[in-house]
Amino acid sequence: MKKQERQRYIKRLLSSKEIERQEDFVSLLHAENIEVTQATISRDIKDMQLVKVPSATGGYHYSLPVQKKMNTEKKLKRTLKDAYVSYATQDKFVLIKVLPGNGPALASLVEAMHYEHVFGTLGDDSTVLIICKSLDATLELQQTLQRLLSDN
Structure with missing residues (x-):
């Protein structure tokens, strides 16, 4: 899968789920039959300029920069x-x-x-x-x- 397509999936995930860890991205993408590594997700997070914001539950989750x-x-x-x-x-x-x-x-x-x-x-x-x-x-x-x- 191309980087651009994978990053579109990541954006969709962010719009529907509160994702706290890079490993969560990997698991969710694997569930969609998209094979990625944690290192790839790390590069995508940097490339997409994702930020961690406070969650309602008290932790933090990834979000697109406002x-x-x-x-x-x-x-x-x-x-x-x-x-x-x-x-x-x-x-x-x-x-x-x-x-x-x-x-x-x-x-x-x-x-x-x-x-x-x-x-x-x-x-x-x-x-x-x-x-x-x-x-x-x-x-x-x-x-x-x-x-x-x-x-x-």
């Missing part, structure tokens, strides 16, 4: 403010039109936000196609876009 997500959202808002033209939805798809040259950046920023409701994105020069996981997810993304556009 500041990174905030900066990403700020960049996403800025890109929408500067380049947004229009958007439309159909079923599980959201199509965003932007000024030429901004599609890849916007698609990348949407991916970097790790929205639970987004399955994936495709971005060309002036268009971004966002594929949602369900019809409800499409509505949720639409609300998120409206919020981001109105905050500008």
